[in-house]
Amino acid sequence: MNIVGQLAPLAFGLAVIGSGIGVGIIVGKTIESVARQPELQGRLSSLMFLGIALTEALCFIAIAVAFIPFPKP
Structure with a gap:
């Protein structure tokens, strides 16, 4: 089961x-x-x-982190 793919939309929503x-x-x-x-x-x-630019930058960082592939154990 690919849990990262299932959590990415949640990360996008929380970031936004x-x-x-x-x-x-x-x-x-x-x-x-x-x-x-x-x-x-x-x-x-x-x-x-x-302040708005810094806040939006944090949103973009959170979205980018959702795309980081995690190694399989």
């Missing part, structure tokens, strides 16, 4: 769900921060996009 939650939190906190201090909008936006 985690990434979506992370991006939602980042954007929500940025909107909250801009509402409190509108003069920092430019700086906060650039930090937001950096």
Whole structure:
């Protein structure tokens, strides 16, 4: 039985769900921060996009790990 092939879709789903939650939190906190201090909008936006890029990179790493072949015992 090939268990790695059966777990890959689960890994994809968890990676996408985690990434979506992370991006939602980042954007929500940025909107909250801009509402409190509108003069920092430019700086906060650039930090937001950096955070989104790092969060999505973790998603891509999780998907890539699912494709690593494991040696058979």
